[in-house]
Amino acid sequence: MHALVNLIRRATPSNILSRHTLLRSLSISSAQTATWAPERRTDLSRLTDGDLDAIRQCVCDDTASSAAAFITDAHELQAFNTDWMHRYIGTSPLCVRPQRTEQVAALLTYCQQRRLAVTPQGGNTGLVGGSVPVHDEIILSTSRMNRVLHWEPQTGTVTVEAGAVLQAVDAYCGQHGYRFPLDLGAKGSCQIGGNVATHASGSRFLRYGSLRGRVTGMEVVLADGTVLDLGLGRALRKDNTGYDLKQWFIGSEGTLGVVTKVSVACAPAPAAVHTALLGLRRDFNAVLALSRRAQHQLGEILYALEFMDREAVTLLERQQSGASVGNPLAHQPDCGFYVLLETGGGVAEHDRARLESFLGQAMDDGLVLDGVLAQDQSQSEALWRMREGLSEAVSRAGPMTFKYDLSLPPSTYYQVVEQTRQRLQTTGDAMQVVSWGHLGDGNVHLNVVAPTCDRRLQAALEPWVYAWVARHGGSVSAEHGIGQMKAGCVQYSQSAAAIEKMRALKRMLDPYGILNPYKLFDA
């Protein structure tokens, strides 16, 4: 048991760049650009000088606001045209950044009349190219609509504009003793509107569930400029008056409307948080057994249950010169898998005793080889940085990386990683297949880092991965969505009949297809 209460010796303060910083610091490599490029739709108009003047009128209050709200400078546009992975790069000549719903409505009214395509963009931290244009779509950035509008103290409900940044909103809720029910690695840049539009989930899903049950109000602007107030501000937890239209837009990836405001029911913040990192031997059945036990024995205090494989942690260690990565179990060579586990509860001593009892038993039974328990918040944050740094680490690791965000039944959760390794016959450092994920909800992130820009690799992986997942009853997108990357891949997880109904809803709400074209099933 002594290892469990070890100090984390190599905790790092903050050596991982935020996604925002990373976006600016990486150079754009042509090798990273999209391989999939649909033809530009001929039914969509091209921007004229007259359009530019008219749109400027829609989104600018006056000449002074023009510089921030209306961007046509090629250099400035680059960041808005380029996705976080530098893989999908559009050629939009215009990015608008309105500050009010009426401006969004005026813009869309005009664009639908003129058949001009629009790509809504939040923090631009998505991993499937969903928030950048494919061709010359106008970029509608919500980044200047970022106010917290209301806090309801009795119910813990926060109402914000779409562009409010997740981390800032979580901090705001924290001042009131609440937690925002969502946490992501990209929290420093991603925006609530984008989170809702993409049905983001992340590591708090296990405790707080899906945004579908937490979004209590929404304001959305449709393609024709109609503003729908869907219970915004009232922010009622229960409302069974007709069909719940909010659900149409949650996870629609900007293809059905532009979310402009959101109300979300938060949860009282736990008074005590405990974070542990556990090392397990290379037997995924042990990981599954530990997961089952944690869910039953820790029950209501279990907040997060994250998984990393040895290869993922090794990649991080190599890239960040070992010592700074903050893996306190680096001295245990037998660890094949790592589990990051967090509890949140009201009474620290109780939670700690319960967690130690759980961990002690898991060690006695041989499920866990070794582990550490963070002694304070900074150590806890260091453990989370290790987990949250993985996505950036693989993006920096090679000239080509392939990221798959899969949901799978428990029995095949790790099989997909092993099968991918086998298929690619990885040897030594040449090709790295690494994985991590949200163990508590069946979501695994499979990543392939290639040593060279070899297009044959992509052909070997796609659609093989998608077909494998479909065969094993999984989903080809657990939380990242479809975007450009998986456009045309929805059929691996949805029936033709279901996709036909999706298309019908799209036609109903956006008959001219101006909203975020070439994405989802619009390939």
Add this chain to the structure above:
Amino acid sequence: MHALVNLIRRATPSNILSRHTLLRSLSISSAQTATWAPERRTDLSRLTDGDLDAIRQCVCDDTASSAAAFITDAHELQAFNTDWMHRYIGTSPLCVRPQRTEQVAALLTYCQQRRLAVTPQGGNTGLVGGSVPVHDEIILSTSRMNRVLHWEPQTGTVTVEAGAVLQAVDAYCGQHGYRFPLDLGAKGSCQIGGNVATHASGSRFLRYGSLRGRVTGMEVVLADGTVLDLGLGRALRKDNTGYDLKQWFIGSEGTLGVVTKVSVACAPAPAAVHTALLGLRRDFNAVLALSRRAQHQLGEILYALEFMDREAVTLLERQQSGASVGNPLAHQPDCGFYVLLETGGGVAEHDRARLESFLGQAMDDGLVLDGVLAQDQSQSEALWRMREGLSEAVSRAGPMTFKYDLSLPPSTYYQVVEQTRQRLQTTGDAMQVVSWGHLGDGNVHLNVVAPTCDRRLQAALEPWVYAWVARHGGSVSAEHGIGQMKAGCVQYSQSAAAIEKMRALKRMLDPYGILNPYKLFDA
């Protein structure tokens, strides 16, 4: 503090009839029939003998199954034509009870071709007349599709047919150490398909959230007979592959399709449950303060937070000759409000100590006048029977009862009750305005029991109640839905633009309007 650990002296074994029993034992009073009766639609066909033969072929495997699957006997039909409150009584000449999805599909294919209307019916325990025909719609009962199909032990996901009864499914999950995330007073009769189709919630909502985040798979049959498999069986917690069509049908009250199978993510059952009944003085601010405190101090172990006013409990006591009602605080005349509070956690001693500390502080601060803590499961059940018996009690109390299921912001949660009393100028026993609700999620049940069948009462209440709720930012249906009772009232909680989009989805999925007509906004 001593009162808190008192034994509950008057706990009753089971003196409250199940809804199912009640349905059979009450006589149908014409005074109770619906006041709202739309014209029969002329575009809908009437059943012919030829239709009867064809439909029998659709839903019966052989002659032997015909008696159970195909009901035309007037006496037998009565129970299917009559809603639980005996307020809405249809005149359907046919109830079918298929056993397989293909039979449902064949039936709907035929009915759409012939323009025959169909009313899906689950346990028929709804409170807004949604599950019985308005005129001669064919009743499609799911009661013979009631199997548990699959249990996934790693994720605690249960897959059932639509007609599985809630209590039975919860018991099944209990055998595996899990809890179904829904609990209702009608659990002995209501069916999972109906629960999902009406987006039922109840007292576990506070802990497990909305079904929208818990339904992981669904099979639904559309009006044209198309069978949609929406992730059924895969039962993945996360799946962001396109629009989430499951959400269309959750809460659609049988107007968009017939739910035939459902997968639901359950939660590990708490090892220890503590139930307390608290008496508070007549100051609703004290109730709100207690609610806030409970949510923060009990945090992750808080499972339910229910509210009853003195008038509701008095009505129950009078009706059930006092002693049998099981109100252990009956000796406290100063109680104006009661709060039923339940915790669920992993370690009994910890939870109990925490609950007692919370209650002790609330009593010391004068928030709580008196309280009892159930000492075992049977006492806990007795407290719940008191709360769950209220709905039936008001239905039995007078020749006319009006039930309103409202969501309101905390500040007006109880104002609506007081304002209703004031409006009706109730005196003594003449008219009883009583209320209870789910305090933790802003859902209040307002009930008016009238001493005589006076139609003017309804005119005094409606639409006044709905307009009052709309003015105060509430919802006219928190959890019961719209059905017949509130058909045409959706506009009090939804904008015209939103209702137009709902109608558009309805036209898209059910162009001939054969599914559950005259309900929702189809008034």
